[in-house]
Amino acid sequence: xxxxxxxxxxxxxxxxxxxxxxxxxxxxxxxxxxxxxxxxxx
Numbered sequence: 371x372x373x374x375x376x377x378x379x380x381x382x383x384x385x386x387x388x389x390x391x392x393x394x395x396x397x398x399x400x401x402x403x404x405x406x407x408x409x410x411x412x
Contacts, residue, residue: 377391
């Protein structure tokens, strides 16, 4: 399991794809709101 593995998170990052192991959207609204506040400060 590494960069060549299509099903792992590391493999999806190297390929630039998304899926169950690397979702595009956070699962809950609290995570989403926390990321927006951190991004707004930076």
